[in-house]
Amino acid sequence: MSKWLNNYRQRDRALQESGSFIYWKGGATKKIRLVFGDLDNNLLGFGQHYYGNAYYYCPAWEAIFEHDQPVEQVGCPICKADGKMPSTRGVAVAIDITNQNKVGIIQQGFRNFWNWFLDFEMQMGAVNERNFVITRNGDDQSTSYSIFYEEPSGFPTNIQWPIQISSEDDMPKLLEWAKSIILEQTLDASQLQKIVGSVGTSPDAQFGNVVTPPQFQQQQQFGSQPQQPVGPGQSQPQPGTPPQTPSQTTGGPFPQQGGTPQPQGPFQPGSGMTDDQNKGPLTW
Numbered sequence: 001m002s003k004w005l006n007n008y009r010q011r012d013r014a015l016q017e018s019g020s021f022i023y024w025k026g027g028a029t030k031k032i033r034l035v036f037g038d039l040d041n042n043l044l045g046f047g048q049h050y051y052g053n054a055y056y057y058c059p060a061w062e063a064i065f066e067h068d069q070p071v072e073q074v075g076c077p078i079c080k081a082d083g084k085m086p087s088t089r090g091v092a093v094a095i096d097i098t099n100q101n102k103v104g105i106i107q108q109g110f111r112n113f114w115n116w117f118l119d120f121e122m123q124m125g126a127v128n129e130r131n132f133v134i135t136r137n138g139d140d141q142s143t144s145y146s147i148f149y150e151e152p153s154g155f156p157t158n159i160q161w162p163i164q165i166s167s168e169d170d171m172p173k174l175l176e177w178a179k180s181i182i183l184e185q186t187l188d189a190s191q192l193q194k195i196v197g198s199v200g201t202s203p204d205a206q207f208g209n210v211v212t213p214p215q216f217q218q219q220q221q222f223g224s225q226p227q228q229p230v231g232p233g234q235s236q237p238q239p240g241t242p243p244q245t246p247s248q249t250t251g252g253p254f255p256q257q258g259g260t261p262q263p264q265g266p267f268q269p270g271s272g273m274t275d276d277q278n279k280g281p282l283t284w
Helices: 005-016 063-068 078-081 110-124 171-185 189-199
Strands: 031-036 042-053 055-056 088-098 100-109 132-136 142-147
Touching: 042 063, 042 078, 042 171, 078 189, 088 110, 088 171, 100 110, 100 171, 110 142
Parallel strands: none
Antiparallel strands: 031 088, 031 132, 042 055, 042 088, 088 100, 132 142
């Protein structure tokens, strides 16, 4: 392994261990509070490859998914070597209540994580109005999460912010901070070409009639407004249930005035996240 690549891997591991990210090991349970509601506007998006037994952010993701440019033309070296488009991941800022209210970044996929929260917000109101207890099931590619929620409440006290936050006006800086962490770990095309040179090209690497998976056809760039995802795990409001407008009951660590929303739809209050038959925790 070249020196620069070894240094990159070491920095990446150090960043994970520093607490900038909130992540779950297999079987682990964490209680978290999302800092922002309105995920349509506050969930950041980026692309990621798993290649040569390691993860790499894709610098071409925005061109492929936001600007609809052909991946065979604008794809990064790993896109072309592996014959695959990057997977779309979502990033949000959250408070890790389990870890002394330290603020960090949650980065997860849509299929087994974020689609669930998007559905919840559509049915129940802003996701930053309550705490969530999340358990990771499995420790491999088939990982799923069991998610329970608590009743709406105020934000935790003594929050450990990663940057200076003094008022509501400072809150957008957290999204910029999260974006900078991701960009810091994104290699450029020349560096990724060196990765490809050391790992090699997949014998099945060809794009041909590549079709963008429907759940990734419309995703958001950093800080932009995404389209509602569709695909595995996507549910629709129950018949007769009016669309829910996220309330401003808590609205973050600097409360705003407003009423408490009345839960409706398949999520039963007081029993954790459940399916339509209310038989137990919803697990993807």
